[in-house]
Amino acid sequence: MASLITRSALVVVALFITACDKPTDSTKQIQEKAVVAREAETPPVIDPQLAAEGQRLYEQNCVFCHQADAIGKPGTAPSLTNKEFLSVASNRFLLGTIQDGRPGTGMPSYAHLGEKNILAIVAYLRDHAVLTDRSAAVDAQPEAHGDPRLGKIWFDQVCLTCHGTNGDGYSAGGTGTAIGKAGFLSKASDGFIRTTIKEGRSNTRMLGFYGAGPETMADLSEREIDDIIAYLRTMPSKN
Ligand code: HEC
Ligand code: HEC
Incomplete structure (x- = not known):
């Protein structure tokens, strides 16, 4: 644990030294406003009967791993x-992810349930x-x-501790998913990966890596984030 803390501290220091094209204060203010605007948007309306049927299927097939309320x-x-x-x-x-699962991870294929279910x-x-x-x-x-x-270099310094060597995920002992495996990379667009790295996922260990704010873990530049995506795209051949 102690070594983990030291490592994270080093990583943060390294990031502040290496990031050279940082957004200015005014761009940061604009980003913060954009976050507030997003939070105010409205979620999609869902047919309650369909959702109830989905909940039944979820509890039969998925709850064991993904937990109550997923x-x-x-x-x-x-x-x-x-x-x-x-x-x-x-x-x-x-x-696509539910149909195909993620080969080489704990996520099974559920093609047998059929598209409607x-x-x-x-x-x-x-x-x-x-x-x-x-998403569009x-x-x-x-x-x-x-x-x-x-x-x-950025991946090994910042992401490897949670996502594992080559992005192997849980099988490498990490708390992050297998972002270096084809199961994820064949389904996720560069925009999906970029937005996830920037904004993170609240209430999980995946914090954002771009701009200021309470949900940010460290500050990577746009270019460094694209370097990481380019590196991830070379991965499937390696594992
Ligand atoms: C402190 C641990 C931690 C660090 C460091 C971390 N992540 Fe994550 N990441 C996670 C977790 C945990 C999830 C999945 C969230 C969940 O469990 O619900 C995740 C999810 C993701 C996802 C979505 C994957 C999917 O299966 O949909 C991407 C992409 C991602 N991380 C990229 C990165 C990159 C790139 C870095 C380095 C810049 C990084 N993460 C650093 C913990 C971390
Ligand atoms: C045996 C455990 C297990 C079961 C059962 C399971 N999953 Fe998963 N699921 C996982 C794991 C592990 C991952 C992450 C794999 C990785 O590292 O990329 C995952 C990933 C996912 C993802 C991608 C999430 C992301 O962050 O990108 C979706 C979507 C998903 N599962 C849906 C389902 C659904 C729906 C069911 C039931 C029909 C289900 N899973 C059943 C273990 C399971």
Whole structure:
């Protein structure tokens, strides 16, 4: 534990030294205002009957790992009702992940349930949303054009302690998911990854890495975040 704290302190110091293109104070103020504006948006309206059917299926198939209300459990399964997650994950991402599972992780395939039942589970999850579904705009963000060699340096310094070597996730002893495996990378757009790194996921160990604010763990620049995404995109061949 002590060494972990020392390591995080070093990481924070390293980040402040290495980040060179930081946003100015005025951009930070604009970002804070944007966060407030987002919080005020309205969640999608869900058919209550469909959500109730989804809850029944969720409790039969998923609750064992993802827990009651799908709040997740560190090192076992991520939260599926986290507000930032639901606001960036498209129905396509959710459907595809549940159908295919994530090979090489604890997430099984549920293709046998059929698309109709899986969409009921998606409705049940969306029924927990407190923010607007922004997934279309997030997926339309430009692709990351970063330097994977620099990305590896940032990843190893900042992300590896939770997401494991090569992003192997829980199997490497981390509390973060397997972001280096094809199961995740084949479904997630660069915008999904970028927004998650920037904003984090509240009430989980994944804090944001961009800009000021209580939910921020450290301050990476836009370019450093794109370097990390470029590095992640080289991963599936390695594991
Ligand atoms: C203190 C631990 C911690 C650190 C450090 C951390 N993460 Fe995470 N990350 C998590 C956890 C935990 C989750 C999943 C949230 C949950 O369990 O509900 C996550 C989720 C994610 C996701 C979404 C993955 C998915 O399966 O949908 C991405 C992308 C991500 N992190 C990228 C990063 C990157 C890149 C870094 C380094 C800049 C990083 N994280 C640093 C703990 C961490
Ligand atoms: C045996 C445990 C287990 C069961 C049962 C399970 N999951 Fe998972 N699930 C996981 C794990 C572990 C992950 C993270 C895998 C990784 O490291 O990428 C995950 C990831 C996910 C993700 C991606 C979340 C993210 O942050 O990107 C979704 C969506 C999901 N599960 C939905 C479901 C649904 C719906 C069910 C039931 C039909 C279900 N899971 C059943 C263990 C499980």
